Amino acid sequence: MSDWREFEQNPVSHSAAHHLTTIQWLLDDQGYARVSDVARHLGITRGSVSVTLKGLRQRGLVVEDDHKHLSLSEQGVQIARGIRTKRILIQALFREVLGVPDEVAEQDACKVEHLISDQTAEATGGFLVGLEKISSDSQWTHLLESLQRLAAATPTSFPGNETQELALRLEKKDPQGEDQPS
Amino acid sequence: MSDWREFEQNPVSHSAAHHLTTIQWLLDDQGYARVSDVARHLGITRGSVSVTLKGLRQRGLVVEDDHKHLSLSEQGVQIARGIRTKRILIQALFREVLGVPDEVAEQDACKVEHLISDQTAEATGGFLVGLEKISSDSQWTHLLESLQRLAAATPTSFPGNETQELALRLEKKDPQGEDQPS
DNA sequence: TCGACAAGTTTGGTAACCCAAACATGTTGA
């Protein structure tokens, strides 16, 4: 059984991921990042941020200069950029392919950004790049729009009839009646 | 700023989600589910499962009969089925649309199954149903296969050049230089 | 009948996270 707790053994936790991306965002946005800025942005207390960042500093992901100004180490930048990129890709996948409203797409992407494997993220990127390349072909865009309309039409709540039926078909087709409830 | 901690305020936690879906899976598979079975399946101790299930019983999601056999309440079934359906849909999206290997698709789906909104899940279902309907169109399947090849081709590690460039384009196009690092 | 083993529970510990509140520091305007 593939360990369902890979969740926890991620390089960075959900919380840490947000601390890192927030620092990067603040640096991009206002040129500096302090504990208070991070706290305000995440909606948590300065104390919590102080403690969390102490850990991230010890892990060598965050650096503090003489003036209590935060920045990311090379490794921290790498991690933050990776997560940010994943969020953007997943969000685009949900929004531009599935036709999910941007706000929802962003919320969902935010929740899963740090959990998606590199492989799936890269595949998402490849798919979107491919879509972009053929976007000049009106035939395909027309098809895609039809699919999006189908996808985005959510008259009933989840799971709708068709969706449920599809899931059942998928479940049976896939002979996973072996193991893995997860 | 949309609360980035929606993560935590889910109806059921990641852990609870797995307990519920495991019970359902065990019932389907072997006709019964006991604390030990759940523990073995999740790879955690009986003690942990015992404690967690006590909570889920109090919340009315899990029921225990006279013989220590577990089952799900109506509400529990509903939640478990919802999560299971989401996993199947997400897994299919990754595998059949993005062309991600099934094993990776399953792992990723498992990690995010309980985090995806109903709306996005329903859109995924709608999209897949639509795909199924036009799957007889050889022109379309041809295109999809091309896209999948593009998507699945991961010669370089994440993020590849094209993917990174796309992400940058998406980032700039989207005027989110307002708020939300998440 | 009784010992052994499987199954379930309880208890004490740990590790992430979060908060509130007290505290230390540093800057700044009157």
Add this chain to the structure above:
DNA sequence: TCAACATGTTTGGGTTACCAAACTTGTCGA
């Protein structure tokens, strides 16, 4: 210069979720 305010840290508490280990039950075979 000094009170006021912003900033950062520390401390004590709470929650979730895990473990190990001790304990209780229940069943089954010799």
